[in-house]
Amino acid sequence: MQLTALAKTRYTTKAYDATRKVAQETIDTLLDQLRHSPSSVNSQPWHFIVASDEQGKARIAKGAEGAFAYNEAKILHASHVIVLCTRTEMSEDHLQAVLAQEEQDGRFATADAKAGQDTTRRSYVNLHRYDLKDLQHWMEKQTYLALGTLLLGAASLGLDATPMEGFDFKKLDAELGLREKGFSSLVVVSLGYRSETDFNAKLPKSRLSAQAVFTHL
Template sequence: MNVAQIATTRRTCKAFDPARKIPDAVMADLRTVLRFAPASVNSQPWHFVVAGSDEGKAKIAATLAGNYAYNAAKVAKCSHAVILCARTDLDDAHLAAVLAQEEQDGRFPTAEGKTMQSNSRSFYVKSHHDKHDLDEWVDRQIYIALGNLLLAAGALGVDACPMEGIDVQAVDTALGLREQGLRSVVMVALGYGSDEDFNAKLPKSRLPEASLFTDI
């Protein structure tokens, strides 16, 4: 299956089969996709909470009350729920850790290259601090990781349901994220659809290509 076929056949899963679990090797591939997702200036401003146990999924499902109750069953019955989190600050310690890893991985053939990378990344982080839009900038990186995850899941035959319909404050509290310098942004349920997944029986619908593209 090529990438266009994946894009046109993957769907948002509306109901999961609780008896079907994602194999460990497949989950390992999806974790790798998240870890290696691209981010502006390789800032890696994220952390991923993966709930694969019944206890972990129940803790997350319990936060989905009131207006978000419609998503609780998806989390409870899926194989794995992934919460894509953002760092609340890209502080000096985080930037130093990223730079040290890049050096360890051989990214800098010269000392000047290391200095240029460090200065470039620090410039962008500081500029977004100064513009008071650091959270928005970081969130855009989180959604790049989300897109990679959804496409990879489709390629591996795993059904997925991305969810913005979550109570981020409740999730943060339940998992103690703020104390760790993190905040939840978006969640994805992963697994295999059940017969109750009505969306699997419906054709995909998108606006025509002519209305979406301008060639110049």
């Protein structure tokens, strides 16, 4: 299916069929797509927590208690749930790990090419760290690029998905021990197959008109 058709037909699922499980092969394909998401200067400032069983989903659902209880069923009844996390700092270890992986993957023909890539990436990191002082937000933007890949990837595999910002970040970070590992939760995505009771599946998609959102120069 073409990407345009996927964009027009995918939607945010409001209720899942708890009896249906996504095949592991399908999940593996989706995770491979997610891992290959784009990011500015290939910074990849993310980590993804995947829950595939009742115990794992219940731990994530702790973040949807209280004020966010309306999202609890979307987590518990889904087949799989992914927590998209962002680094809490752009550490030297991470910068070195990314550079080493690029070298291992054959991206540098010369030592100068490797040094140039390292310098360029650090210049962007330092721009946001010292000048713009928005490094955390910049890293979160990269994680949202991964979210876009995940949502379209799920649609391409015939899966329903629900991206959620409605959860207690501090509670979920504590439950999963994320901050001790240098990460913080940003968005939770449920995956699976819609329930017949999902009202949103029957509603027409709504977006602003092309005239409203495009300016052609």
